[in-house]
Amino acid sequence: MSEKNTAHIMFDKDGKPKSDRPWIFRTYAGHTNVWASNELYRSNLAKGQTGLSIALDLPTQCGYSSDHDIAKPEIGKVGVPINSLDDMAILFDNIPLDQMNTSMTINGTSMWLLSLYIALAEEQGVNIADLKGTTQNDLIKEYLARGTYIFPPEDSIRLIVDMYEYCLHNVPSWNASNICSYHLQEAGATPVQELAFALTTAITILDAVKERNCFNEEEFERCVGRISYFVNAGMRFVEEVCKMRAFCEMWDEITQERYGVKNPKFRRFRYGVQVNSLGLTEEQPENNAWRILIETLGVTLSRNARCRALQLPAWNEALSLPRPWDQQWSLRLQQIMAYETDLLEYPDLFDGSHVIESKVADLKEQAYSEINKIIDMGGGVEAVKTGYMKSALVASQGERMGKLVNGEQVVVGKNRWTDGIESPLVNDSDGGIFMVDADAAQKTIDALNKTRAARDETRAQAALKRLGEEAKQSKNLMEVSIECAKARVTTGEWSDTLREAFGEFRPPTGVEGQALSIESETLDAVRKKVDAFIEQHGYRPRMVVGKPGLDGHSNGAEMIAVAARHAGFDVIYFGIRLSAVDIVQSALEENVDVIGISLLSGSHNEITDQLFDELEKNGAKDSIPVILGGIIPTPDFDSLHAKGVKRIFTPKDFDLMSVMNDIMDVINTQKNG
Amino acid sequence: MPLSKHHSLIKELESIQAAMEAPLDAETRTLLEKAYALEKWPIAQLISIFERNNTDSLIKRHAISQYLAANADTYTRQATVIGLTGTPGAGKSSLTGELCLSLLKHQPDMSIAVLAIDPSSQESGGALLGDRTRMQLPVNDKRVFFRSQASHLDLGGMGKSTFHVMRLLRRLFDLVIIETVGIGQSEIEVQRLSDHTVLVMQPLAGDQVQFMKAGIMEVPNTFVINKCDEDELARKSKHLLNASLKLAKIHVRNEESQEQSIFMTSATKRRGIDELMTHLMAVREQQQVDQVAAQEEYFLNKWIQQAYGEFGLSLAEYFNKSSEDSGTFEQKELRYKSQIANFLTKLS
Ligand code: B12
Ligand SMILES: Nc1nc2c(ncn2[C@@H]2O[C@H](COP(=O)(O)OP(=O)(O)OP(=O)(O)O)[C@@H](O)[C@H]2O)c(=O)[nH]1
């Protein structure tokens, strides 16, 4: 080693060459029930994992106890169900809370889950100041992309600020919320939109904290320092490198200029990552392994903008939930990257690169201009309510789909080089698919009933009453929520009390006024069929696109709704989280020619039953054809068809106009006998 | 159109007229009975008949209208039709939803139909009908029925068939609320088919008054300033509206006092909704004059003009003088068609 060539070396304080410690390897986990999940966490911890990343099921995320009608098809499907403090105690059985770093993907009910966690610690005699972890708790992105909101935006922001206030004073190492741009990219966001909308969210929260005026200057700086991010990284990995650098610079600038934070430590952009899953394909799923690797580069290459924690999807992302082996394979990727390569030995690789600098500056400029536009329009909450940000995301998603259809964006195995030898990976005995044990839900409901029967009812009711009252005043709701937790109040009861106080909220869908740029022969063919239909029947074909249950995956439904309008249908779409009854009623009132259901949460079997029951009740079962789309595993096709589903679409049906063509055929078959 | 076509048209019209002699078929009669009992799907299917643009539907529309007229003692409902219009995003749908909830609470026996119209795409002709998103109406409640409709590239904030659907809904419900497409600077036609028009505005926006001043739009019966979430805002907005009405010398129709026809509401904070509801109920009580004939004439003329232009209109005026003016809308429509076809064949 020559004396002068040292710029590529990092030295420790003794002047010895050093290398960085790797980021935290995370595995997002939880399913079935508290017993199964506890076992899973303990085995992961035994393997040397240091933090827990907890997936909760949709009823828990949306504020329903497991015995609520809307909860039943979803119990334990995509995460663990938590109904009360008793469940929480089982989930963390034999897991030392004060030594854990626990991250919970929870939003609408994040205050409740944190209260349960704190109550559990207190009951176990653990000092709550020692608790470490994160509640995701970014409601703005829930309205925009993820769908597990409950209350109106203002009330949601209040709960978030309550948590920041409480945590800073009582649980100082807890990240009360985690600003997410991950989900925005999954909903279609461009890098500029990701930067702009996420930073706008952070500004919205910090402005609200400032307005509450609950911190002195030093405390406020610490509060800013507690803001962390959850970011996405896609296939255009050089651009992603630049996006991450832009994030770091912009956060430093915003915290300094807008909030006057002096300590650079509190201005640092701390972030975790899950890499892009939207682009992972159902077709030739083995190719996804390479994609995941490339996406990892975007958030690990820059030392100055490297992620703190990383979790990776699996090669079979578009098929089903990952099985333990699939998760292990992705974990190995991280370990190989961190330990087999020399990545962690160097200072920042891109400092001084004109290309990177210019690209970063370009992204920053565009993102700032978007942020300023939103602030001028009244800020983040306003831009949720008017649907400005949501429409922008739907437009981007529509553009992406258009490029996939016309081949402008190449995706190998999907729209290029589509012929290939079939992957042996999907030929396992389980077809490469994870299945949840359906009977396990009963155990959860039994435990819920037991808790209700055993609790001190007077204490529980008193706690709920206090919660309702304090919600209407401007008190911090953390303490009363912790009391609710200890009084064995249930998830449904806590949420219902606040629903009563705040009301519920349904954000704009963003689909209105959207146009697609798809021009193709298939489109011409579909429009001909639509014209022929109008000629024959005297009206445009009518379709309702429905999202029943708690599934918040709206992309597919939005794209189908926009595409149907593009094809010339009259389409009724009114958002996510509706009941089968809502959807059937709308289909009847609107006298539609076809009902299109979109489901990605794995509850399609139960929900199709509900739908057909409801249609049957109204004497419309054989008169209105039902089609289904989303993540529907092939083994379920036969039974769904037998129930009466006319056509099933999955992610590989990305050519929206040939989907429309098929739908016209379904309609015509129904009409003409 | 070549002459031979007119000859065959006359033949076709004759056969339609013959078909119209037949009484209402049993199946549709059952549908009507169920619809009058407020069953949702039957109502929806009847609406479709009134929406569709083909001969079968025309014949059925006639038969239904005639049947309803002949059985007026069974089918006694005669709804008040309220037209709700205003700028895009002013909160028409949210307000309609809240109004319905308030009505259901205070007038538990009243049946309400909401017809919400959304714009169609210029390019594809299709439409996204999303007004349901904003209305959280109870499910499986027979008292309130919601239907979306596309404007189908018609100007005036309504669709081609809105008038026809209104004719049906009037006879099935106690109250019909029609929400138009958000209006820009275009004429609002909803006044032509409603007994009472409500203009919904955003706070501190004087632009609607400007339209009226320019005479583009007739004066609505009731003004609503929605999104008055705070008292202060409500006060300011009301002041501004009053001032600009005065400036524009606009007086609200059928109202002794301007004050009584201006409402400040917040659909999200549920303010001022009950007051507006009470006002509309009072309107319903007072409503005496039967506007149906005038409405029908307007839409008949509109249809003639669309089908035959100005020339058609002048012909119609000429025919009108010489022929009696009774029957259903469909009969009149056919009468004009055949008169014009006959006239054209004679011309040659
Ligand atoms: C994007 C995405 C998200 C986004 C959703 C953003 C949004 N607003 O939609 C975000 C990040 C928010 C998200 C969150 C979650 N997700 Co997710 N997500 C995905 C992902 C990667 C892509 C789905 C997508 O949007 N594709 C693009 C659209 C356009 O395609 P599509 O929906 O498939 O629709 C096409 C066809 O299927 C069909 N179609 C679909 N619907 C309909 C309807 C009709 C009528 C017709 C004709 C056709 C049709 O046509 C469409 C056009 O081609 C999938 C995996 C994958 N690659 O598919 C996982 C996936 C669906 N998610 C999953 C999970 C578990 C979750 C979470 C529950 C995780 C958790 N525990 O918190 C959360 C919760 C979300 C919630 N509230 O329900 C699982 C579901 C597992 C299962 N079914 O068993 C999947 C399969 C990932 C996995 N392998 O684990 N997710
Ligand atoms: N702050 C506030 N917002 C409201 C109120 N009423 C409606 N909104 C919001 O205004 C937006 C538009 O509401 P809609 O009810 O869809 O308005 P609209 O007039 O029917 O809109 P179009 O049919 O699209 O023309 C939504 O985001 C509503 O939540 C209100 O009283 N106060």
Ligand SMILES: [Mg+2]
């Ligand atoms: Mg509307």
